[in-house]
Amino acid sequence: MSVEERRARTRGARARFPQFVVLRRVAGETSRGALIWGAVFGLVVVSSARGFVSTYTTVAARQRAAATLGTNKGLQALFGAPHHIATVGGWTAWRSLGLVALIGAVWALLTATKQVRGEEDAGRWELLLAGQTTRRRAAGQAVAGLALGLGVLWVVTAAITVAVGRANDTRFSFSAGLYLALALVSSPAMFLAVGALASQLAGTRRQAAGLAAGVLGAAFVVRLAANSASGLRWARWLSPLGWVDELRPLTGTRPVALIPVLAFVLALGGTAAYLAGRRDLGASILPDRSGARAHTRLLGSPLGLSVRLTRNVAISWAVGLGAFGLIMGLVAKSAGESLSRETLKQLGAPHGGALGYLGVAFIIVAALLALAAAGQVTATRDEEGEGHLDNLLVRPVARLPWLAGRFLVATVMLLILGLVIGVFAWAGAATQQSDISLGRILVAGVAVIPAAVFVLGLGTLTQGILPRYAGALAYGIVAWSFLVQLIGSAINANSWLLDLSVFHHLAPAPAADPNWTSAAALATLGISAAALGALTFTRRDLAAT
Amino acid sequence: MGVAICTEGLSKRYGDLLALAPLDLEVAEGEVLGYLGPNGAGKTTTIRLLLGLVQPTAGRAEIFGLDVQRDAVAAHRRLAYVPGEATLWPALTGAETLHLLGRVQGRVDEGYRDELIGRFEFDSSRKVRAYSKGNRQKLLLIAALMCRPDLLVLDEPTSGLDPLMEQAFRQSVFEAKRAGQTVLLSSHILSEVEALCDRVAILRSGRLIDSGTLAEMRHLSALSVEATFDATPPDVSHVPGVTKVEVEGNQLRCQVQGPVEPLLKRLSAVGVTQLLSREPSLEELFLAHYGAESNRRTAEAAHVG
Numbered sequence: 001m002s003v004e005e006r007r008a009r010t011r012g013a014r015a016r017f018p019q020f021v022v023l024r025r026v027a028g029e030t031s032r033g034a035l036i037w038g039a040v041f042g043l044v045v046v047s048s049a050r051g052f053v054s055t056y057t058t059v060a061a062r063q064r065a066a067a068t069l070g071t072n073k074g075l076q077a078l079f080g081a082p083h084h085i086a087t088v089g090g091w092t093a094w095r096s097l098g099l100v101a102l103i104g105a106v107w108a109l110l111t112a113t114k115q116v117r118g119e120e121d122a123g124r125w126e127l128l129l130a131g132q133t134t135r136r137r138a139a140g141q142a143v144a145g146l147a148l149g150l151g152v153l154w155v156v157t158a159a160i161t162v163a164v165g166r167a168n169d170t171r172f173s174f175s176a177g178l179y180l181a182l183a184l185v186s187s188p189a190m191f192l193a194v195g196a197l198a199s200q201l202a203g204t205r206r207q208a209a210g211l212a213a214g215v216l217g218a219a220f221v222v223r224l225a226a227n228s229a230s231g232l233r234w235a236r237w238l239s240p241l242g243w244v245d246e247l248r249p250l251t252g253t254r255p256v257a258l259i260p261v262l263a264f265v266l267a268l269g270g271t272a273a274y275l276a277g278r279r280d281l282g283a284s285i286l287p288d289r290s291g292a293r294a295h296t297r298l299l300g301s302p303l304g305l306s307v308r309l310t311r312n313v314a315i316s317w318a319v320g321l322g323a324f325g326l327i328m329g330l331v332a333k334s335a336g337e338s339l340s341r342e343t344l345k346q347l348g349a350p351h352g353g354a355l356g357y358l359g360v361a362f363i364i365v366a367a368l369l370a371l372a373a374a375g376q377v378t379a380t381r382d383e384e385g386e387g388h389l390d391n392l393l394v395r396p397v398a399r400l401p402w403l404a405g406r407f408l409v410a411t412v413m414l415l416i417l418g419l420v421i422g423v424f425a426w427a428g429a430a431t432q433q434s435d436i437s438l439g440r441i442l443v444a445g446v447a448v449i450p451a452a453v454f455v456l457g458l459g460t461l462t463q464g465i466l467p468r469y470a471g472a473l474a475y476g477i478v479a480w481s482f483l484v485q486l487i488g489s490a491i492n493a494n495s496w497l498l499d500l501s502v503f504h505h506l507a508p509a510p511a512a513d514p515n516w517t518s519a520a521a522l523a524t525l526g527i528s529a530a531a532l533g534a535l536t537f538t539r540r541d542l543a544a545t
Numbered sequence: 546m547g548v549a550i551c552t553e554g555l556s557k558r559y560g561d562l563l564a565l566a567p568l569d570l571e572v573a574e575g576e577v578l579g580y581l582g583p584n585g586a587g588k589t590t591t592i593r594l595l596l597g598l599v600q601p602t603a604g605r606a607e608i609f610g611l612d613v614q615r616d617a618v619a620a621h622r623r624l625a626y627v628p629g630e631a632t633l634w635p636a637l638t639g640a641e642t643l644h645l646l647g648r649v650q651g652r653v654d655e656g657y658r659d660e661l662i663g664r665f666e667f668d669s670s671r672k673v674r675a676y677s678k679g680n681r682q683k684l685l686l687i688a689a690l691m692c693r694p695d696l697l698v699l700d701e702p703t704s705g706l707d708p709l710m711e712q713a714f715r716q717s718v719f720e721a722k723r724a725g726q727t728v729l730l731s732s733h734i735l736s737e738v739e740a741l742c743d744r745v746a747i748l749r750s751g752r753l754i755d756s757g758t759l760a761e762m763r764h765l766s767a768l769s770v771e772a773t774f775d776a777t778p779p780d781v782s783h784v785p786g787v788t789k790v791e792v793e794g795n796q797l798r799c800q801v802q803g804p805v806e807p808l809l810k811r812l813s814a815v816g817v818t819q820l821l822s823r824e825p826s827l828e829e830l831f832l833a834h835y836g837a838e839s840n841r842r843t844a845e846a847a848h849v850g
Binding site: 204293294295296299300301302305308309312386387388390391392393394395396397398539540541542 | 593596597598599600617618619621622624625626628630632633634636637638640641644645646648649650651670674675685
């Protein structure tokens with residue numbers, strides 16, 4: 001369908017139901033995301049169930065896993081209290097609910113603030129509200145659109161959970177499958193409502209997302225406290241995430257916990273629509289912070305600007321990777337003990353135990369760091385493509401120092417992230433009395449950085465030669481390498497296939513000593529590629545996106 | 546007087562598209578040059594070549610005697626540029642952006658900066674993402690003017706400004722002119738160019754088709770004459786130099802090129818009650834150039850058909 005046709009169709013639809021255009025737009029966009037995320041939620045269930053069945057084949061192994069992982073205080077604090085985790089159902093519910101409640105909440109609050117506040121900020125509502133739609137009706141429609149998207153999310157998730165229940169070795173009923181899907185989408189439902197309400201309170205999309213993320217953080221901390229101290233068990237009823245745990249799918253369902261969930265969603269969604277009618281378009285109920293005070297400390301040079309533009313991204317990554325490292329450390333001991341040496345060996349670790357588990361986990365860390373590097377490639381390329389760079393290059397700034405500065409800032413960010421992961425993983429492991437030295441784990445954090453520098457360098461080279469493909473190539477290398485790593489270890493692939501993965505050239509530190517030779521080779525290749533890219537960059541036309 | 550901008554056979558080709566045919570252009574120091582042409586004529590391409598943002602297919606350009614490719618940084622110390630499409634870092638505030646751009650440029654007249662902020666009624670405390678197109682444009686104008694550069698390169702700088710701010714802009718360019726700064730003003734707002742520029746260069750489909758002072762260009766083109774009679778106007782269509790004759794009741798409108806004496810003789814032979822004549826506006830000059838082209842095309846099409 002051509003652009004013209006699509007426009008004509010949209011015009012036609014708008015002409016027929018002009019009053020529902022917001023609803024249609026929000027429902028459409030949310031549903032598209034929900035299709036993907038419903039599938040992701042379903043896959044989490046599938047992988048939890050399949051993983052349990054294939055890893056713990058005997059009843060004895062299952063009992064042992066339940067005994068070690070089920071009593072791990074750190075895991076309980078993060079994922080909630082386990083129930084009957086020696087059974088497939090109990091294990092699946094515990095693992096998938098703990099994970100999806102968090103991922104789903106983040107998806108939901110980002111989606112709601114984008115659809116409600118982002119659309120308003122972009123000025124799209126201004127056009128609509130010039131017609132017959134009122135603000136309150138528009139906000140009501142947006143909330144209804146989010147609800148429709150949520151419906152899609154539940155249907156997709158349920159289709160997969162029901163299918164999982166049909167399998168011979170998992171086996172649970174049709175209605176239990178539906179209820180599991182309901183429990184999985186209950187956290188997204190609540191945080192869609194939080195996002196919609198935050199969009200009315202805050203003045204910009206970013207501020208709204210921050211506010212909603214704050215609510216999620218508070219809910220998480222309250223549940224963390226309730227799950228880690230036995231005297232605070234009652235406090236789990238104070239946190240929306242606690243209600244999700246109390247739904248207990250597949251292990252003696254407790255539909256009574258749906259009452260607070262439903263009340264929360266209705267109250268927040270209704271308040272959002274009500275508040276929308278009481279304020280001006282583009283205005284906020286909380287004081288507006290878009291007129292921030294000038295902070296000019298870093299803004300004296302192009303390099304300072306690069307630091308300033310990267311700072312927030314770097315902080316977000318540090319928080320995310322720090323949390324990841326902490327969880328990794330917390331579970332290292334229990335996981336290392338419950339997984340058999342054969343399983344770990346197949347995944348690439350030379351021996352079992354906490355170190356073996358961490359050696360495997362650091363491959364994922366390497367992939368995450370490489371993702372951060374790919375993000376920097378895209379950011380640098382967008383700086384050029386969106387025309388922001390023009391403002392520097394028409395002034396006395398040369399291209400080579402600018403690009404070199406960007407590369408340097410990104411590399412320093414990767415180095416800091418590697419150290420952050422190491423520190424937090426060590427801290428997590430230390431609370432579980434795993435006997436791992438800080439030095440050893442820090443070295444493991446540093447040893448994965450060359451793979452990320454390699455991605456950064458090839459991305460920079462591409463920006464020099466084929467600027468429009470720089471981001472795609474960088475993300476492509478990461479995705480390809482991770483896929484090869486995943487498939488390769490499962491099917492014992494030929495070594496030439498594995499050689500094509502960047503991560504394959506890293507030794508599984510801290511389980512083994514880092515392979516400094518290949519690390520140095522990766523870093524050198526990355527830096528050389530970047531230098532070549534920088535040279536071509538100085539000799540070509542600037543290219544818009 | 547020195548030369549601010551000088552191009553020799555400067556050209557740019559994108560694949561099959563000739564964005565700029567070999568261009569020889571010279572702008573003297575202290576001169577204000579209007580660079581005219583419809584959308585897609587090659588104005589922005591010329592400017593991006595002059596700034597070294599794109600590489601020429603052939604030819605070269607100098608700014609104050611500095612090669613725009615080899616000595617870009619040195620050349621950029623002496624110029625400031627305002628693009629037509631203002632794209633800035635959305636997360637910075639107006640004040641932060643001004644601070645950064647001033648520091649990068651290396652020199653700022655702070656008193657003048659504050660005066661400009663007042664003149665353009667610019668609120669510098671907000672984030673760039675909250676600014677309208679007009680406000681972003683003001684921000685870049687202030688950033689360029691506050692450095693008092695020797696050369697101002699302005700690419701349709703007023704496309705987002707309201708009429709009041711357009712006045713503020715003209716005042717600022719007058720000040721620059723008085724201070725001896727050179728200005729290259731690319732525009733398709735002809736009244737703006739007419740008010741500000743000493744000289745104009747007209748570009749069409751990548752080719753420079755005319756350049757000169759406004760007086761020179763007017764001299765070459767026709768004078769508009771409007772006459773009212775107490776009876777039916779005489780037939781003037783055979784008078785030498787007269788074109789575009791229109792008769793409406795007792796009124797006659799026509800254009801005359803070259804000496805006006807033959808036309809005056811013919812008119813005074815009949816009873817003229819009112820006679821108006823004026824020089825062509827830039828708009829008419831502009832349309833004459835483009836009109837000729839489109840007439841020729843129509844004629845060709847008719848011939849082929």
